[in-house]
Amino acid sequence: MTNKYLMAAAAVTAAGMLAACTGAGSEPRAAHTSARATASDAGAGRARPMCDPRLDAAFERWERAGFSGSIAVTTRGRSDCVAAYGSANDATETPNTADTVFSIGSITKAVTAATVFRLAEDGRLRLDDRAGELLPGLKGPVARVTVRQLLLHTGGLKGSHGEDHEPLGRTAALRAISRLEVAFRPGSGYAYSNAGYTLLALIIEKVSGTTYRAYTAAKTLRLPGGRVAGGFWDGEPVPSGPRATGYLESGRTGERGGFAGPHWALDGNGSVAMTAGDLAAWTRALFTARLVSAESAKAIGTPGHDLGEGRAETPGWVAFDASVYGKPFLASSGGGGQVGHDAVVLWIPQDQRAVAIISNKPRTTAEDLLKKVGPALIAGKPLPVPRAPATAPGPRAAAAVGKYTLRSGGTFDVRAAGGGLKVSATGADAVGALFPPKRGGAAGATAADLRANERRVRDLLDGRSREGRKERAALEEDFGPLRGIDVGATLFHGGDIRTYVTLTARNGARTTGWYSLDALGGVSAAEVPTGPPTLALVPAGRDRYRPDDPAGTGPEVTVTFRAGHMSVTGPGGTGPGETGPGGTGEGGTGAGTTAVAVRAERPSRSAPTDG
Incomplete structure (x- = not known):
C-alpha cells in the first residue's frame, strides 16, 4: 500500500472544522444523502445521514467538481456531519450513502498499533521485546528489531514482502520478512515499512492465541455498545453495508474485494474497510480510552520519532505540534493502491474532534479536498469552493485534436474528452513541459x-539490490525475457513522484509503466503496464485550456491551440516559443517558458472521443 499521510496531513488540519461554513448555493441531486440527525453520539449507534447545511453547500460544489465519497465529522461524540456524495458504482448508477463501505488502506496501521497496545496491557508482550523473541520462526537481521521500532518505522526494514493482491500465506510471509535487509541500525533512522506492520500482525496472531483478523475484529474494532466498526476489504470478517467501487487514474475499476487470499501481503498494513462514520467513531473511541487504556491512548498520541517541521511519528499516526497550524493534531491516511480509494482521518485533541473523508474517484481525492479546505477552516473563513471552467468558448475540441511534435522529438497526443481535452505526453521533453515541478517544491516535489527518484529507479531495475533483482524477475515473469529497460521522464502526479519506464521484451514487444520509490529504494507505488502520463484539460478562454484540477494540486500550465500549433506554458510567466526548421520548435520547458509543438497528424473524423 502507498503511504501518503505525511504529505496529506502536512497541508491540512481540521482545527476549527465547524467554525466556518459557507453560504454558497446548492442544487439538489439524487447522488447525495444529507439530513438532520438527532443521535447525540456517533459511537453509540449508526447515525442517520446529516450535515450542517452550510458545510453541505460547499461539499456539494466539490462534488460537482469531481469529489465522490463520504465525509464524517464528530465533536465530543456528537455527529456534526455525516454525508455522502457522488457515485458508488457508475455502471449501476448507485450513489454513495452514509452506509457505503470503503477500503481505508494504510489507516489499517492505526488499527494494528492499537491492537499491539491492548496486548501489551494484557501482559502478552512488551514494546521493547525483540520480534524474534516473540516469533521464534523469524530469522535474519529483522529478528533483532523491537516492537516499538516496528510501530514507529524506525527498525530499518528495507523492501517489500509481497504484492498486495497476490496470495501470500502466513508461513510464506514470515519467510519473506526474514529475508529482508535492515538498512540502518534499528532505532537510528526512519524508513516507512508495510512489511513492518505485517510483522506486527504476525506477532499479534502468535501472542493472542487466535488469528490476527479474529482478534482485531473482536477487540480493536468493537466500539462501545458492541457494534463492530468495519471489517476487511478482502476475506472475512466482512464489514456490513454496500461497497463503493474504486476507480483508478487509468479509468479501470479497482479491486472489488473478492480476492480469496490468503491475505498476508496486506494484513496488518492495509486490509481494513469501514464507512466514514465508523472511521470517525473509531478514532474518537481510540483517543478517549474506550478501546485501550488511558495510558495507552496517551502513548499512541505522544510524538515519537521526530520527522522535522513540527511533525513526529507515533504508533500508526503522525503528530503535528501547535507550530504548524495553531493546534496539535494527529493524522493518518491511506490510498494509492489497487482498490482505488483514498482515506484521511484527523484527530484534534483540544476539541475532541474527529474528521474522516474517504473518496473512490481520482479527480478530487479525499486528500485533495482536505488540502484545499483546511487552511480556510483554521482561519475561520468560508470554505473555499472549486473554480469553475471559464464560460468563454474555447476552440472546438475537434479542431485541437491530433498529434503534435516538439522540435526535440517529444510528442503530445490530444483527444476530445467530454467538454474538454486529454493530452498524453511521450518523451522527456514533452512530459517536462506538461508536468513541470511546482515553484518552491509545492505539492510535495x-x-x-x-532526479533522486529517477536515480533510484535506475538502480532498482538494474538489479543492484535484492529488491531490484526480485522486481526484474517479476517483470520477466509477467512480460517474458527482457532485452532492455529504458528509463524515461519523471514527474509529480497523483501524489506520487513517478518515473516512467519502457520495457522491451526479446520478441520486440514494448510495455510502459511507472515507479515511485522511497528513500531506501523500495517500491512505494507502481503501475505496470499503464499508458503515458495524461493530463485532462478544460477551456480557459478563447484559445486556452488549463488542467481540469479543481483542488489546484496539479501542474501549473496553460495550453493554447492556434493555427496548428500547441503551446504549453509553465509556471512563472510566458516566454516566446520559436518555430524551427520543419515547423517544429520549443522555447524550453523550464519555469516561465513556453514549449511549442506543431501538429503532425490529425485523426480521422470518425476517431472516438472520451466521454
Whole structure:
C-alpha cells in the first residue's frame, strides 16, 4: 500500500472544522444523502445521514467538481456531519450513502498499533521485546528489531514482502520478512515499512492465541455498545453495508474485494474497510480510552520519532505540534493502491474532534479536498469552493485534436474528452513541459526530488539490490525475457513522484509503466503496464485550456491551440516559443517558458472521443 499521510496531513488540519461554513448555493441531486440527525453520539449507534447545511453547500460544489465519497465529522461524540456524495458504482448508477463501505488502506496501521497496545496491557508482550523473541520462526537481521521500532518505522526494514493482491500465506510471509535487509541500525533512522506492520500482525496472531483478523475484529474494532466498526476489504470478517467501487487514474475499476487470499501481503498494513462514520467513531473511541487504556491512548498520541517541521511519528499516526497550524493534531491516511480509494482521518485533541473523508474517484481525492479546505477552516473563513471552467468558448475540441511534435522529438497526443481535452505526453521533453515541478517544491516535489527518484529507479531495475533483482524477475515473469529497460521522464502526479519506464521484451514487444520509490529504494507505488502520463484539460478562454484540477494540486500550465500549433506554458510567466526548421520548435520547458509543438497528424473524423 502507498503511504501518503505525511504529505496529506502536512497541508491540512481540521482545527476549527465547524467554525466556518459557507453560504454558497446548492442544487439538489439524487447522488447525495444529507439530513438532520438527532443521535447525540456517533459511537453509540449508526447515525442517520446529516450535515450542517452550510458545510453541505460547499461539499456539494466539490462534488460537482469531481469529489465522490463520504465525509464524517464528530465533536465530543456528537455527529456534526455525516454525508455522502457522488457515485458508488457508475455502471449501476448507485450513489454513495452514509452506509457505503470503503477500503481505508494504510489507516489499517492505526488499527494494528492499537491492537499491539491492548496486548501489551494484557501482559502478552512488551514494546521493547525483540520480534524474534516473540516469533521464534523469524530469522535474519529483522529478528533483532523491537516492537516499538516496528510501530514507529524506525527498525530499518528495507523492501517489500509481497504484492498486495497476490496470495501470500502466513508461513510464506514470515519467510519473506526474514529475508529482508535492515538498512540502518534499528532505532537510528526512519524508513516507512508495510512489511513492518505485517510483522506486527504476525506477532499479534502468535501472542493472542487466535488469528490476527479474529482478534482485531473482536477487540480493536468493537466500539462501545458492541457494534463492530468495519471489517476487511478482502476475506472475512466482512464489514456490513454496500461497497463503493474504486476507480483508478487509468479509468479501470479497482479491486472489488473478492480476492480469496490468503491475505498476508496486506494484513496488518492495509486490509481494513469501514464507512466514514465508523472511521470517525473509531478514532474518537481510540483517543478517549474506550478501546485501550488511558495510558495507552496517551502513548499512541505522544510524538515519537521526530520527522522535522513540527511533525513526529507515533504508533500508526503522525503528530503535528501547535507550530504548524495553531493546534496539535494527529493524522493518518491511506490510498494509492489497487482498490482505488483514498482515506484521511484527523484527530484534534483540544476539541475532541474527529474528521474522516474517504473518496473512490481520482479527480478530487479525499486528500485533495482536505488540502484545499483546511487552511480556510483554521482561519475561520468560508470554505473555499472549486473554480469553475471559464464560460468563454474555447476552440472546438475537434479542431485541437491530433498529434503534435516538439522540435526535440517529444510528442503530445490530444483527444476530445467530454467538454474538454486529454493530452498524453511521450518523451522527456514533452512530459517536462506538461508536468513541470511546482515553484518552491509545492505539492510535495522539487526538481531534486524528481532526479533522486529517477536515480533510484535506475538502480532498482538494474538489479543492484535484492529488491531490484526480485522486481526484474517479476517483470520477466509477467512480460517474458527482457532485452532492455529504458528509463524515461519523471514527474509529480497523483501524489506520487513517478518515473516512467519502457520495457522491451526479446520478441520486440514494448510495455510502459511507472515507479515511485522511497528513500531506501523500495517500491512505494507502481503501475505496470499503464499508458503515458495524461493530463485532462478544460477551456480557459478563447484559445486556452488549463488542467481540469479543481483542488489546484496539479501542474501549473496553460495550453493554447492556434493555427496548428500547441503551446504549453509553465509556471512563472510566458516566454516566446520559436518555430524551427520543419515547423517544429520549443522555447524550453523550464519555469516561465513556453514549449511549442506543431501538429503532425490529425485523426480521422470518425476517431472516438472520451466521454
